[in-house]
Amino acid sequence: MAVTLTALDVMRDAPVIPVIVLNDVAHAVPLAEALVAGGIRMLEVTLRTPQALACIEAIARQVPQAVAGAGTVRSAADAAAAARAGARFAVSPGYTRAVGQACRDAGLPLLPGVATGSEIMQAQEDGFTELKFFPAMQAGGPAMLKAWSGPFGDVRFCPTGGISTANAAEFLALPNVACVGGSWLTPADALARGDWAQVTALARQACELQRRPG
Known part of the structure; x- marks a missing residue:
């Protein structure tokens, strides 16, 4: 029986949640195994391709050490389909009550996506206090998160969108950031070549990033 997860469990497992776009189901299992080998278990497979649900199902069935999640969840139907495929958490680019209730x-x-104070307040009103800040760089970057730390001191964020090895540490140094989301752990060229060793190396580097405790 799978252990029940909370959003905070997902965020605290590693400094980075990989944002994964898969176009080939055959890549799903070796990619997940490569990430797990590098210390990354929480895997956000985005629902941006026709193969995404099949990829989530393959990971859930064949890589028990991984925790498959669904990203780009935009509707109640997305949430239900992700759960049927074996996803154990969901990430959305924005927030609606329908998506929240469906999850x-x-x-x-x-992890509901927010980019404004009003969206944070709506998500909090519905009981969500662990949020995705998206698109992080375009919506204000670290400066915005610092500004929010006052009025929203009880919220923990996963900034996603424009995060890379160049700026991840700056985000992770903030007290209201529990982790970051990024696509750099699964570069398209590495997937095309089947270079799983590169993926493992990138995952290991990501795990070495330092976070503030808390």
């Missing part, structure tokens, strides 16, 4: 109904911890 609760499906037993999926949700």
Whole structure:
């Protein structure tokens, strides 16, 4: 029986949640194994391709050390389909009450996307205090998160969007950031070549990033 996760569990497992776009189901299992070998278990497979749900299902069935999650969840139907495929958490680019309720109904911890104070307040009103800040760089970057630390001191964020090895440490140094999301752990050229050793090396480097405790 799978252990019940919370959104904070997902965020605290490693400094980085990989944002994964898969176009080939055959890549799903070796990619997940490569990330796990590098210390990354929480895997956000985005629902941006027709193969995404099949990829989540393959990871959930064949890589028990990984925790497959669904990203780009935009509707109640997305949440239900992700849960049926074996996803154990969900990430959305924005927030609606319908998506929030659907994830609760499906037993999926949700990291709702927010970019404004009003969106944070709406998500908090519905009981969500672990949020995805998206698109992080375009929406204000570390300066915005610092400004939010006053009025929203009880919220923990996963900034995603424009995060790279060049700026991840700056985000992770903030007290209200629990982790970051990034696509650099799974570069398209490495997937095309089947270079799983590169993916493992990038995951290991990501795990060495320092976070503030808390």
